[in-house]
Amino acid sequence: MKEKVVVAMSGGVDSSVTAVLLKNQGYEVIGITMRLYSPDDPLEEANLVGGCCSLDSVNDARRVCESLDIPFFAVNYKVEFDKLVIEYFQKEYERGRTPNPCIACNVHMKYDLLLKKALDLGAQYLATGHYVKRWYDDTRGRFVLEKAVDEKKDQSYVLYNLTQEQLKHTLFPLGGYRKTEIREMAKDFGLRVHNKPDSQEICFIPNDDYKSFIEKRSTTPIKQGHFYDTKGNILGKHKGIPYYTIGQRKGLGLALGYPAYVVDIDPKKHIVIIGRNEEVLDKGLYAEELNWVAIPGLLVGESLSVHIKIRSAAKPALGTMILENHDRVKILFDQPERAVTPGQAVVFYDANNLVLGGGVITERIRV
Template identity: 80%
Template sequence: MKQTVVVAMSGGVDSSVTAILLKNQGYNVIGITMRLYSPDDPLEEANLVGGCCSLDSVNDARRVCESLDIPFYAVNYKEEFERLVIDYFQREYEKGRTPNPCIACNIHMKYDLLLKKALDLGADYLATGHYVRRWYHEEKKRYVLARAVDEKKDQSYVLYNLTQEQLKHTLFPLGDFEKTRVREMAKEFGLTVHNKPDSQEICFIPNDDYKQFIEKRSNKVIKEGYFYDTKGREIGRHKGIPYYTIGQRKGLGLALGYPAYVVDIIPDKNIVIIGSNEDVFDKGLLAEELNWISIPGIEIGEELEVEVKIRSAAKPSKAKIKKLKDNQVQVIFQKPERAVTPGQAVTFYDNEGLVIGGGVIESRIR
């Protein structure tokens, strides 16, 4: 009996090739796209054209499914997306933290709501076009994630939060392919989306201007405050906490005679600390909201030597992690890391590229 898989269709090349590969492997394939936009809402104009869940992407996904002769559904999750992703995005920036809405979307939308929808439809799996590898590890007796073959496209960093139950019902067919090969296959299969550009910007932010987006949505007045240098001296006025993130250089409006960077944000005092590039480097961090994948967890006081990533595009670096208390670990880098950013994710790997787990950066260790 054929197994059924629901493919999360974005209208792009990756999810389209995912659907074809699974159909060719003998699965019953169903395509589903999440509709997260509202055409009459001026705040969501970005979702009409270009985003990964935009109106034109929904239409592209429908056309791909028609060409493959597979069922297609569009599910409206606008309310849930607003509450679980956009509101979170706004709150984090207002608190002086830098959110990762793509991770929030994965956690809440794809691998919770959409996976539940897939199982409700009687499917065995949900599949996505993420570049990551997943299998059941007989020795560990656990499902594991590993970095993709295409290291430049690897997306394991944003999937550290998957649970064993979610991994049991999830497929990632593209993890063994280079992105160039995926585009070649799309062209060979006759897909009109074979040369469609990858989505780069946050899908719900018009023109990638998240600051204006926050201003429009916020019920609070974004108050100006003061820049201070690392010695505690006032050196200028800033536009408001949500406008800045750790490591930022552009848009500060300061002429200090040296390259200036945001090195810290103190939201309760409405202060942004400015320093040199050297001041942006930290020796470690504290992470919370942890999830473990290749292991069931570590005990309080236990240390592990790992590789870590503190942003998606970063190369893994060596570090030691130590559990300090329930759901909190200390991470000490072998070499200082640049722009450790509270609110972002940190993902842990072993020396074979398996995802050990990860968490949310709570604070920096200077």
Template identity: 50%
Template sequence: MVAMSGGVDSSLAAALLKEQGFEVMGATMRLWRPPADRREGGEEGRKNLPDPAEDARRAAETLAIPFYVFDFIQPFYERVVQYFIDEYKRGRTPNPCVVCNKRVKFDLFIEKARNLGAELVATGHYARLSYNEEEGRYLLLKAHDKKKDQTYFLYNLSQRQLQHILFPLGHYRKEETRRLAAAYGLEAANKPESQEICFIPGNDYKEFLRREGKAKEEPGPIYDTEGNLLGRHKGITNYTIGQRKGLGLALGKPVYVLEINPCTNSLVVGGEEDNSFHGLYAEKLNFIAGKAPEQVLEAGIKIRYNAAETKGLLYPVVDGRARVEFPQPLKAVTTGQSVVFYLGEEVLGGGIISKAIK
């Protein structure tokens, strides 16, 4: 069963697997109902809205494979959207794609696919899998195309899940993907990539949190690191750690959001020197091998998807938390974001940043 979004990557994944001799089915997850579709008369309004499943359905027809639509709207809201809202209200900056992969795409989707008789699930993620015979376990590896590598979003996968997963695009570069998709006659070959979170059109977080999260835009104080009042903010959900623009402060030098305190409805800002951190603590950890390293380990560290990987020391887990130290300070280490640990090409695991260390 291939998880098909209608984009070029998942469409080609289905085509490649069919050519390799697999009996392939496709399915789209319906995850989100736009607000206009929820109002009275929404059924009528839906006729004028693009159906994200239609592109996937046409790809399935081109490939002559069975196609399904899985309605995950309710669990997606409960497991992903509500998490996103709650984290922002806590003054943190969540990554909903990481949570969706953990709690929907590689949980509910696998369960639904297996109920329909599928033995394996495939996606269009740029990642690779390998099986280590000596250790008797699966390895999650970076894609060959390092610019498109998506293992950052997959660190929550378990050995139980990996035995049912295929990543057909792990050895391809994006330009090869488009060329092959065109050769297979797939309409999605030239479809532009979406850079948005699927449930936030236009990436307008502020409007989304106002509408869905009933976020109160209650103004509050902005302090410097010494506790001096510098100005007023427009509501804490409008800000993220490391933000520089839009603070409404004229101090003669750039300042950055260092802390968001929902209990006091306040922000703390500081200069360039205050926005650098020598380490972090991470919680809600997962290690692909099923167990955490027992010794201090020099690992590759990524604190954001688009951040460059840097070297760091990963310390053994204590009380459910891992400590990471950087030899050179990093900017804008953001609570709520994921940190992912690598050993060369291999993904060791990761967790949620709970605290930045000065």
């Protein structure tokens, strides 16, 4: 019997080519689209056109499945998405932290709810159009994740949270290709989405205006506060903690005679601290909520030289990772890094581009 695989269909070129590749490899393929978010405001709905949460993307996914003659289903996870992703997104900003909703979506929606749905349908695997490599390493006795061939499109950073059980049932057919190759393949396969633009911003935020989105959802007025410099002097009023993130320069509304940046946020005191560019540098960080991939973990007190990514688009930095307790690591950079941001993920790699693990940044270690 053919092995059965459910492909998470977003209506874009990557998931569409994923479905074709797996069908051509002999799998029995089922396409499923998650309906995650639809605003009450028709204008807001219109501004979501093209994103993976939009209605037109569901229709694109359906048409692709029809052209491939494979079954198509749509599942409604709007309630779960609102609670597990959007609510988390809002609360993190209110705490003065910067969330990563794509990681939350992967953890809760794709590799929990949708994977369970795939297994319930009798499938052996869930496949997605992420750019990453995955295989079973006999030497380690573990499934591993490796950066994609196309380093500009690599998505290993947002997948560090996958467990061994989830990796056992997951396929990533695109990890060995470059995005230009995928578009050419989509054109050769006759897929109408071959030239569809990539989704760039957060799928549920119209026009990338997260501030208005948070304002609309907030049950209480967002409290204003004061900007301070690093010496404790008041510089002016700010609009509210959720509107700022570490390293931010634009939108501060301050004229100080020098380039000003957000260097710290204190949500309890409603303070945003402003400084110069060199004051945004950090020599390390602490991270919690750890997940290990290529290794089972470290012993408490053990250290390891690693390559470190503190945001999705950042180049890996060299540093040392020290396990302080079973769920807290200390990272010290070889050279100071700019704008370490609590709430974001930090992911650790070895010299061979394997994902060792990762966690959530909780504290910065200032220079």
